[in-house]
Amino acid sequence: MALLDNEKCVLPLSSIAELLSAKVRTLKMYEEKGLLPNKEQSVKKLYSISDVKVIAFVHYLASIKKINANGIKYILEMIENNMDEKNRNEFLDIVEGKLENISGQDVQDLESF
Known part of the structure; x- marks a missing residue:
């Protein structure tokens, strides 16, 4: 049995929205802004498991931390340019763990606020 390939693009944006308890339109807006x-x-367009971590991080920054698109782009550029792949993946794993503590209802409440 082959191991899962976290880089293989298999998930549509609608599935990712469901995983994150977000609206598809919200994720499409992030996409339109280049986030x-x-x-x-x-x-x-299909996304990989690794992409889901980045998308979850973007959604967290926008919906919970209320950072605008330019701020998110800057943060993503800093992570991309200043972290090697190992540290970047470790950082996104830490973020993923913290996001798991935030319920989907909390995010929906903030989106409708």
Whole structure:
């Protein structure tokens, strides 16, 4: 049995929205502002498990921390340019653990506020 490939693009944005208890429109807005990982222009964009971590981080920064698109771009650039892949993955794993403590209802309450 093959191990899961975290870099293989298999998840549509609608599935990621469900995983994050977010609205698809919210994630599409992030995509339009250039906050999500770049994907080739195909009929249906698919994202990898590794991309989900970044998308969750972007959603956290925007919805919980209320950081605007320019601030999020700056944070993502700093992480990309100043961390090697190992440290970046460890950082996103820590963020993922913290996000698990925030319930989906908390995020929905903040989105409707």
